[in-house]
Amino acid sequence: MPDIRILSADEARAAIPALARVLVDCVAGGASVGFMQPYGPDEAELYWRDVADAVAAGGNLLLVAELEGQIVGTVQVGAAQMPNQPHRGDLKKLLVHRSARGRGLARRLMQAAEHEAARRGKTLLVLDTATGSDAEAIYPRLGWQRVGVIPDYALWPQGGFCDTTLFYKRLA
Ligand SMILES: CC(C)(COP(=O)(O)OP(=O)(O)OC[C@H]1O[C@@H](n2cnc3c(N)ncnc32)[C@H](O)[C@@H]1OP(=O)(O)O)[C@@H](O)C(=O)NCCC(=O)NCCS
Numbered sequence: 588m589p590d591i592r593i594l595s596a597d598e599a600r601a602a603i604p605a606l607a608r609v610l611v612d613c614v615a616g617g618a619s620v621g622f623m624q625p626y627g628p629d630e631a632e633l634y635w636r637d638v639a640d641a642v643a644a645g646g647n648l649l650l651v652a653e654l655e656g657q658i659v660g661t662v663q664v665g666a667a668q669m670p671n672q673p674h675r676g677d678l679k680k681l682l683v684h685r686s687a688r689g690r691g692l693a694r695r696l697m698q699a700a701e702h703e704a705a706r707r708g709k710t711l712l713v714l715d716t717a718t719g720s721d722a723e724a725i726y727p728r729l730g731w732q733r734v735g736v737i738p739d740y741a742l743w744p745q746g747g748f749c750d751t752t753l754f755y756k757r758l759a
Pocket of ligand 1: 613618619620680681682683684687688689690691692693694695715716717720721722724725728
C-alpha cells in the first residue's frame with residue numbers, strides 16, 4: 588500500500604530531487620504537463636523550487652505518494668488567484684512514475700487531495716488535461732464531470748498541437 592503524505596514547505600524542499608525524478612520520467616513518457624522534451628532534472632528542480640515556495644506562501648497544497656519510502660507520485664491543489672473565488676481550487680500535476688502506474692496511486696492521491704481541499708473549505712475543483720491522454724480516461728472514473736474540449740491548447744512534449752479537456756468536481 589502506498590503512503591500518501593501532505594508536505595510542508597520544508598518537506599517539499601527536501602523532496603525536490605525525488606519530485607524532479609517523477610516529473611522528468613512523466614515528460615520522457617510523453618505526458619503533456621507543461622514542459623517540452625528534452626527535459627532534465629535541473630529544469631525540473633527549478634519548477635519544484637517554485638512549488639515549494641508556493642507551499643510556503645500558503646497558495647499550494649502538495650501531496651506525494653510513496654512506495655517503500657520513495658516518492659513515486661504527486662498531485663497539487665492550487666488556490667484560485669482572485670478574491671471572488673475563495674471556494675475554488677485548481678487540481679494540478681497529477682504525476683505517477685511509469686514504474687509505479689496501474690497500482691491505484693493516482694486514485695489514492697486524488698482522493699486525499701479532494702479530502703484535504705474540502706477540509707480547507709474548497710467546494711469546487713477544476714482541472715484540464717491533454718485530450719486523448721491516459722489521464723483523461725481516469726478523471727470520470729473518479730467522479731469528475733467533463734466540460735468540453737479546447738482545440739490546440741498546448742503542445743505535446745515532443746511537439747505538435749494538443750487539445751485539452753476541461754473537468755470539474757463539486758466537493759460539497
Ligand atoms: C494519469 C496517471 C497519473 C495515472 O496514474 P496511475 O497511478 O497509474 O492510476 P491508477 O492506478 O490510480 O488508476 C486510476 C483509475 O484509472 C484507471 N486507469 C489507469 N490507467 C488508465 C489508462 N491508461 N486508461 C484508462 N484507465 C486507466 C484505473 O483502472 C483506475 O480505475 P479504477 O480505480 O476505477 O479501477 C499516470 O498515468 C501518469 O502519471 N501519467 C502521466 C502524467 C499525466 O498525464 N498526468 C495528468 C496531468 S492532468
